[in-house]
Amino acid sequence: MTQPIRLGISTCPNDTFAFHALMQRKVDWRGLEFQIELLDIQQLNSRAFQGELDIAKVSFHAALFLAEEMVVLPSGSALGFGVGPLLLAAKEGGRPTDLSQVALCPGEHTTATLLFQLFYPKTASLEQAVFSEIMPRLKSKTADFGVCIHEGRFTWQSEGLFLVEDLGTRWEAETKCPLPLGGIVGKRSLGLDTLRTVQSVIHDSLNYGLKHREETIPTMRHYAQEFNDRVLMQHVDLYVNDWTVQLGTVGQAALNELSERAQKIGLVSSTQGKLTLLDEQ
Numbered sequence: 001m002t003q004p005i006r007l008g009i010s011t012c013p014n015d016t017f018a019f020h021a022l023m024q025r026k027v028d029w030r031g032l033e034f035q036i037e038l039l040d041i042q043q044l045n046s047r048a049f050q051g052e053l054d055i056a057k058v059s060f061h062a063a064l065f066l067a068e069e070m071v072v073l074p075s076g077s078a079l080g081f082g083v084g085p086l087l088l089a090a091k092e093g094g095r096p097t098d099l100s101q102v103a104l105c106p107g108e109h110t111t112a113t114l115l116f117q118l119f120y121p122k123t124a125s126l127e128q129a130v131f132s133e134i135m136p137r138l139k140s141k142t143a144d145f146g147v148c149i150h151e152g153r154f155t156w157q158s159e160g161l162f163l164v165e166d167l168g169t170r171w172e173a174e175t176k177c178p179l180p181l182g183g184i185v186g187k188r189s190l191g192l193d194t195l196r197t198v199q200s201v202i203h204d205s206l207n208y209g210l211k212h213r214e215e216t217i218p219t220m221r222h223y224a225q226e227f228n229d230r231v232l233m234q235h236v237d238l239y240v241n242d243w244t245v246q247l248g249t250v251g252q253a254a255l256n257e258l259s260e261r262a263q264k265i266g267l268v269s270s271t272q273g274k275l276t277l278l279d280e281q
Contacts (some may be wrong), residue, residue: 002033005175005190005198008047008056010182011038011223013232014239018076020133021208022201023187038106038223039246041182045109048233054187055198057062059254060180062109064273066263068187070280071195072247072255075203077183077218079243084168084179085112085149087120090138092242096123097144106131111181112147115167120263135159177254178243195278206245228238 009015016038021027023036039047045062046068047053055073063072085106089095096103103124105113113126124145131136134146138161145164149158157164170178184202187194209216213233220232243251255275262268 003194004033004035005194006037006052006054007034007038008039008044009044009054010041010057011237012041013220013224013235014078014244015076016220016223017203017209017216017236017240018066018206018244020205020219021212022205023219026208026212027201027204030201032194032197032201032202039223041110041130042107043105048185049238051187054190055184056186057182057184058183059110059112060258061111061273063183063185063275064259064268065109065115066185067224067259067268067275069189071189071276073183073184073186073202073278074247075184075199075206075245075253077244077247077251078181078182078239079178079247079254080239080241082168082176083170083181083204083238084166085115086146086153086156087116087164088135088138088146088148088152088156088164089164090141090144090161092162094118094144098123101123101125101144102127103147104129104134104143106134107145110149111179112149112167114258114267115171116147117218117267118214119165119167119170119267121265126224127253144158170267173253175257177257178250180251180254180258181239184246191280197277203245206240210240210245247277 008018044056045058046054048058101124130162131149138146172180259273259275260271
């Protein structure tokens with residue numbers, strides 16, 4: 001009998017690229033039966049919290065709260081330099097200093113929210129908003145600050161907003177580590193043998209995609225209709241790297257930094273928030 005595995009990944013091009021071969025059965029499923037769902041990252045975080053997925057792509061912020069039940073797989077993560085969110089202000093020269101100020105973040109368990117909490121603890125009142133609403137809110141002066149992601153990294157100047165800080169750059173300067181955005185986690189209850197088998201399939205799928213880049217484009221395009229092929233591959237080149245194939249010692253160091261810093265500000269306990277990387281040996 002095959003073992004069913006409830007797998008949730010995001011519709012982002014880096015995930016559909018990495019999992020193309022798995023979804024199309026271009027690689028051996030090794031006796032597993034993957035039941036695959038593609039969702040946005042907030043839905044994935046929520047489904048993982050509810051225990052509805054065996055293997056899931058989640059924000060590493062969310063992974064901190066899942067660390068007792070789930071382990072991080074070595075393949076499939078998104079880490080990088082120069083990919084962090086920006087902290088923007090509605091007024092020139094503004095900095096978060098007062099709880100009467102409102103700072104918008106794009107989701108409670110996103111890395112963007114975690115970085116703001118790490119670098120600006122208790123300096124403004126946090127409010128969650130859909131990422132596409134953050135810059136309009138700043139322009140209308142209904143919020144003082146906003147942590148912006150996606151296209152906001154490139155359009156904030158034309159929108160008449162002001163840069164407080166690149167939070168990713170600050171992370172890199174302080175830690176000397178790439179910024180851990182999101183990764184693949186698996187339920188510890190699956191057992192080591194099954195988790196290692198899942199890891200092997202994901203690793204095979206990633207390597208297949210890297211060797212057959214053009215073949216992955218229709219799969220990526222299917223889930224990202226608004227992107228042209230050149231932009232799809234730019235996204236892949238930015239977020240799929242050596243640490244995606246194998247987190248390794250650099251990736252583990254980045255996860256350790258995230259855990260330790262979250263513990264220092266009291267976001268998670270010392271036992272709750274330790275991210276454990278699956279031992280493949």
